Amino acid sequence: GENVEQHPSTLSVQEGDSAVIKCTYSDSASNYFPWYKQELGKGPQLIIDIRSNVGEKKDQRIAVTLNKTAKHFSLHITETQPEDSAVYFCAASASWGKLQFGAGTQVVVTP
């Protein structure tokens, strides 16, 4: 089955700097790659997703890139703000909708 690895497990950045989280997947049939943000005590919430027919997608300060050849995808957050502090999960799906999640990255933005 699909295996998703996520790095780093924790990431501390200064406010205004950029943050990058990387994920790799194992199943070459995967074609849907969402990113979820989880704030303390809440359920995960989708922040951006990308499908395999696209190499990059951007939404304001958030961007995701996908390299299908290398089987990796990344989340980029620019101009980080304190409210970006949360746990971020990548996921990959090869079949009808059974997402395989990475282990998560704790992002801490310090003023």
Next chain:
Amino acid sequence: NAGVTQTPKFRILKIGQSMTLQCTQDMNHNYMYWYRQDPGMGLKLIYYSVGAGITDKGEVPNGYNVSRSTTEDFPLRLELAAPSQTSVYFCASSYSTRETQYFGPGTRLLVL
């Protein structure tokens, strides 16, 4: 819309007890899912459903059961609770495959 709601928020169980975690969605989604989240381990799929009357096992189904009698509800049953089932449980729903999964706020379960 309330989205996905879960009850209870928190529960302590003794070993061997049973309980049902409730999940309801009001978005008329066909697809519903149950995940467990252990510290530092991401989310693991327990069971999922593609519509009323249809359920299937996910990655970690042992010790759990589900039913789906209506589009809105997808309860998760724990029989003979064990300490290994201490976790945070999330229910989610989606309109279709390859679409956003909407998560509930979670149920924190402690088995002692």
